[in-house]
Amino acid sequence: MKEIHVNQIVDAVEALCMKAAYDLPKDAEDRIAACAKQEESEFGKYIFDQILENVRYARENDYPICQDTGAAVFFIEVGQDVHITGGSLEDAINEGVRRGYTNGYLRKSMVIDPVFNRKNTGDNTPAIIHTFIVPGNELKITILPKGGGSENMGKLAMLPPSAGLEGVKKFIVDAVKTAGGNPCPPVIVGVGIGGTMEKTTLLAKKALARKVGEPNPNPQYAQLEKELLEEINNTGVGPQGLGGRITALAVHIEYFPAHITGLPVAVNLNCHAARHAEVVL
Amino acid sequence: MSETKKITTPLTDEVIANLKTGDRVEITGVIYTARDAAHKRLLEEYAETKKLPFDLKGQIIYYVGPCPAKPGQALGSAGPTTSYRMDAYTPEILKLGLKGMIGKGQRSQEVKDAMVENKAVYFAAIGGAAAIISKSIKKAEVIAYEDLGPEAIRRLEVEDFPCIVVTDAEGNDLYITGPEKYAR
Numbered sequence: 001m002k003e004i005h006v007n008q009i010v011d012a013v014e015a016l017c018m019k020a021a022y023d024l025p026k027d028a029e030d031r032i033a034a035c036a037k038q039e040e041s042e043f044g045k046y047i048f049d050q051i052l053e054n055v056r057y058a059r060e061n062d063y064p065i066c067q068d069t070g071a072a073v074f075f076i077e078v079g080q081d082v083h084i085t086g087g088s089l090e091d092a093i094n095e096g097v098r099r100g101y102t103n104g105y106l107r108k109s110m111v112i113d114p115v116f117n118r119k120n121t122g123d124n125t126p127a128i129i130h131t132f133i134v135p136g137n138e139l140k141i142t143i144l145p146k147g148g149g150s151e152n153m154g155k156l157a158m159l160p161p162s163a164g165l166e167g168v169k170k171f172i173v174d175a176v177k178t179a180g181g182n183p184c185p186p187v188i189v190g191v192g193i194g195g196t197m198e199k200t201t202l203l204a205k206k207a208l209a210r211k212v213g214e215p216n217p218n219p220q221y222a223q224l225e226k227e228l229l230e231e232i233n234n235t236g237v238g239p240q241g242l243g244g245r246i247t248a249l250a251v252h253i254e255y256f257p258a259h260i261t262g263l264p265v266a267v268n269l270n271c272h273a274a275r276h277a278e279v280v281l
Numbered sequence: 282m283s284e285t286k287k288i289t290t291p292l293t294d295e296v297i298a299n300l301k302t303g304d305r306v307e308i309t310g311v312i313y314t315a316r317d318a319a320h321k322r323l324l325e326e327y328a329e330t331k332k333l334p335f336d337l338k339g340q341i342i343y344y345v346g347p348c349p350a351k352p353g354q355a356l357g358s359a360g361p362t363t364s365y366r367m368d369a370y371t372p373e374i375l376k377l378g379l380k381g382m383i384g385k386g387q388r389s390q391e392v393k394d395a396m397v398e399n400k401a402v403y404f405a406a407i408g409g410a411a412a413i414i415s416k417s418i419k420k421a422e423v424i425a426y427e428d429l430g431p432e433a434i435r436r437l438e439v440e441d442f443p444c445i446v447v448t449d450a451e452g453n454d455l456y457i458t459g460p461e462k463y464a465r
Contacts, residue, residue: 041463043445046305050410058412064358067348067411067431105357107348107431118318120430149363149385149408181456182363182386184408236463240407241386242445243459273409 002137003083004281006092009141012279013096016143017072018104020277021064024055027211028249028274035186035246044244051239051272066273069106070145072097072127075209079136090129093141098123109148130202142278144209150183150269156201159263168193168265169228175267176232176248181241184271186249188212189232192266195256204268207252212274216253225251249274287441291339292380292402300402300446302453307441308404312341312383313424314435316362320370322426323434327377334425334434337374341381343406346431347415356421356437360411361385364403368392375399383444387456397452404444405455417442 029052036048058065074093078084084092101108101124110125111118128146155175159167172191179187192203215222228251238244249272258264288296290310300306313335315323327333344364348357364384371382372395380401385408388396396403406414420438427433447455 041459043459047407050407050413054407054410054413058358061412063351063412063415064348065412066409067346067358067360068362069348105349105351107346107357109346109431119428120432122430152363180387180460181405181408182365184385234465236460236465238460238463240405241456241460242405242447243455243461243463245463271409 001081001083002079003085004139005085006087006089008281009084009089009092009139010096010099012141012281013093013143014100014103016141016277016279017097017100017106017145020143020145020275021069021104021106022062023059024065024273025276027213029055031212031249032186032272035249039239039244039246041238041244043242044239044246047239047242064106065275066147066271067107068109068147068149069101070147070275071110071151072124073144073146073205074127074129075142075144075206076129076131077134077140078131079138080133081137082139089131093127093129094125097125097127139281140278141281142209142276144205144276147271147273150187150271153179153183154204154266154268156197156266157264158197159265161261161263163263168263169231171265172228172267173231173235176269177235177237179269180237183269185237185241186239186246186272188270188274189228189248189251190268190270191251191253192268193253193255193264194258195264196259197264199256200264201266201268203254203256204266207254208268208270208274209276210252213250221253221255225253290341292341293339294400297380297400297402297450300449302446302449302455302458304446306404306444306446308341308444309440309442310438312343312437312439312442314345314347314437315342316344316346316432317366317370318429318432319426319434320367320374324370324373333377335436338378339380340378341383342374342379343437344382344384347435350421354415356415356418358411359415359418361406361408364388371395375401387454388448393448393452393454396448396450400450402446402450403448405447406444414443
């Protein structure tokens with residue numbers, strides 16, 4: 001049994017919030033740079049240049065890459081041999097977010113109530129926390145700050161099994177095409193297939209936490225990711241929706257067994273600022 | 282890609298007539314920030330008092346909710362937010378004299394029709410290039426609805442603020458013509 005005090009979690013989360021906002025991970029930057037070389041449109045090339053310059057400028061000066069520093073989405077893997085002491089895990093994460101977003105000069109984007117009281121909470125809490133119990137004695141914290149523009153373009157379909165592979169592909173490509181310039185393309189397309197309604201949307205979100213462009217280990221799904229990327233890039237939407245070769249940087253699919261009656265599919269889009277950061281305690 | 286056109290605010294009809302879909306533009310002068318929450322309040326305030334916290338005539342509204350300024354900055358990172366959320370309010374705002382909007386993403390047909398009617402322009406700034414965009418913002422002050430936090434209305438002084446004309450005053454739309462060229 002390993003003991004982890006909540007203060008360690010607060011400190012780690014504070015640092016993660018800032019790191020994620022300022023410092024685009026290498027995998028995302030490398031993928032953007034590789035795709036930039038394939039872009040043919042003049043506006044597309046200009047936009048790629050600006051995006052890459054912005055990434056470097058933000059990193060060098062500790063400035064947020066994007067003003068939408070997101071809802072603070074967390075994936076927490078708690079080893080079953082870990083004992084958290086000194087308080088609650090949820091409170092510790094929210095305290096870390098409060099400090100990280102305040103001390104890091106990040107934008108606070110959460111409102112108190114979605115319908116009846118849209119007043120800003122003032123410190124970007126509450127965080128959106130997904131916790132998983134896993135074997136081992138480590139606590140792994142992953143933050144995926146999620147911008148609203150791309151999040152709003154998410155889609156869910158509870159398809160009938162008769163829709164099959166073609167139905168799944170059509171739904172995904174249409175979702176990206178209809179989104180157009182809204183989610184700040186070039187995007188990363190997170191896809192969940194299977195499970196139940198909430199499972200498939202969570203899979204789509206989890207797919208966005210993968211290293212950008214890393215294929216699914218299952219060769220059938222890796223192939224599907226490749227085909228979808230090609231079809232999406234053939235829509236012509238292009239960088240920022242102004243037309244071009246590159247609409248998406250990558251398609252990431254996560255799948256799960258499904259009920260005999262269903263074929264759920266969820267699409268969760270992420271902008272090119274594919275921010276994520278993780279730490280293991 | 283065309284030469285960059287340098288323009289200053291407030292916008293005159295002459296300047297607007299010269300801006301065409303696909304032009305790269307650099308804006309210098311005063312612009313105002315407002316997102317959907319501020320648009321809603323502006324129209325509520327106008328309905329009640331027939332007054333607005335700033336004169337909209339000839340002005341540009343930038344759809345942005347910026348990050349707080351770090352020491353030494355006028356304003357923190359400040360890229361565009363998605364424009365369709367303002368569509369419900371835009372035709373009425375245009376009637377009050379607004380001439381330009383900066384945001385990202387496609388607008389409704391109602392907005393585009395209202396732009397033609399009122400001779401206004403819609404510019405796109407690059408979503409997610411927020412840190413370098415903030416370099417062109419030299420001064421920022423909250424002038425209304427401070428309680429909205431990042432969504433408050435700010436008066437910005439900008440120099441060579443970079444953007445692209447997406448929809449001109451004739452209703453041409455790069456979000457339609459651009460992708461058509463590259464669709465396979």
